[in-house]
Amino acid sequence: MLLARLRRYFSDLLNMLAVAVILMNSAGSYAQPNDAEALALLSTVEQSLANVSYTGIYTYEHTGVIDSIKVSKMVVDGEVTSRMEHLSGREVKPIVHQSSLAACEEGLGQRQSAFDKSNLIAHYQFHQLGKERIAGRQALMLQAEPRDEFRFGYRLAIDEETHMPLLLALVSGNRLVERFQFVEFTPVPSPTLEQAPQASQNDHTLTGSCIDQTVQSPWVMGWLPSGFKLVSVKSDNGTDMYSYSDGLSRVSVFVSALAGGATLEGEARRGATIVYLDKVALGDRLFQVSVVGEVPKVAAQKIATSVVAKQ
CATH class of the missing domain: 2.50.20.10 (Lipoprotein localisation LolA/LolB/LppX)
Known part of the structure; x- marks a missing residue:
């Protein structure tokens, strides 16, 4: 999807x-x-x-x-x-x-x-x-x-x-x-x-319009490629989405609360778009991290493993 x-x-x-x-x-x-x-x-x-x-x-x-x-x-x-x-x-x-x-x-x-x-x-x-x-x-x-x-x-x-x-x-x-x-x-x-x-x-x-609605951000990316800036933050049904761009390339990070079951890990690619899956812990809760964008695997992996909750 x-x-x-x-x-x-x-x-x-x-x-x-x-x-x-x-x-x-x-x-x-x-x-x-x-x-x-x-x-x-x-x-x-x-x-x-x-x-x-x-x-x-x-x-x-x-x-x-x-x-x-x-x-x-x-x-x-x-x-x-x-x-x-x-x-x-x-x-x-x-x-x-x-x-x-x-x-x-x-x-x-x-x-x-x-x-x-x-x-x-x-x-x-x-x-x-x-x-x-x-x-x-x-x-x-x-x-x-x-x-x-x-x-x-x-x-x-x-x-x-x-x-x-x-x-x-x-x-x-x-x-x-x-x-x-x-x-x-x-x-x-x-x-x-x-x-x-x-x-x-x-x-x-x-x-609909092209305007992104912004919300308060509960998560922080500990690493992004140089030049990638925050474009928008959205929240919908327990999933927070963060979009970043350097002006040509774009990458989005989805952090989803899990109602139960295990998180998914791994990767899939179609053309330039990669989906890289990882997890992040907040106390005793696990959240699914999904990085989706037109970036090489090395960038998606580093972004996914850098996600932390705001202190």
């Missing part, structure tokens, strides 16, 4: 990239010359992510498996409606997501304030890689190389016309971890309400 939620839609990653772009707009004084050129290009992506309407098909590749997903996103009068339909593999209900553009922008602004403006450049080195043809369109290639072993590298293709990302790949050294790539992409310049995706009885509908 957690993996499905984190990977249910390509645009979730694109929205995360929008957060990174906001931060990088004010990081130029820290950047090297090639970094500065890449950041200038990335700065054009922010508005496109929020405002460009489109239809398309993209592939999601991980561990030798390739899934095909049909997507559409329409922005009409400040309301955003997206639809995702799996075209391969096990049949699942299409997902329709409806949200407010104003609420999403407010949420991004809240996230921005949690970061040091030069955080990304301190932990990634950016390069321009020339042009490639993606989905029949000319795209500008960028690369973000991590400066330590606690995060993945990124490769990004930006459409020349719309400045929308057409490819997003996560890499570990020379190894591909996962890749999202459009094979069809059609911008919709001025969508009408009739063109917005409509939910049917067979669709799974999600509604």
Whole structure:
């Protein structure tokens, strides 16, 4: 369920990239010359992510498996409606997501304030890689190389016309971890309400804003990779969730009270997303710790074993 939620839609990653772009707009004084050129290009992506309407098909590749997903996103009068339909593999209900553009922008602004403006450049080195043809369109290639072993590298293709990302790949050294790539992409310049995706009885509908609600935090992470800052804290049905990001990568920590039975330990991975399970004691009670995010195993393991209760 957690993996499905984190990977249910390509645009979730694109929205995360929008957060990174906001931060990088004010990081130029820290950047090297090639970094500065890449950041200038990335700065054009922010508005496109929020405002460009489109239809398309993209592939999601991980561990030798390739899934095909049909997507559409329409922005009409400040309301955003997206639809995702799996075209391969096990049949699942299409997902329709409806949200407010104003609420999403407010949420991004809240996230921005949690970061040091030069955080990304301190932990990634950016390069321009020339042009490639993606989905029949000319795209500008960028690369973000991590400066330590606690995060993945990124490769990004930006459409020349719309400045929308057409490819997003996560890499570990020379190894591909996962890749999202459009094979069809059609911008919709001025969508009408009739063109917005409509939910049917067979669709799974999600509604709501992008704003995270914060609560009092009873747990502390004793270790996080350098540059990862707290984005939000949530609590629901005995589970506390903490989300952290360095501006590109994101990781969440779930601490759950156990009504009975043993805790689970171990790990599972799908593409770049790892689920690492551990436990933490508070007095004579055990709590399940679950670390979920787009980070290498070494980072997830160190985070999980560092969780302690506030004194």
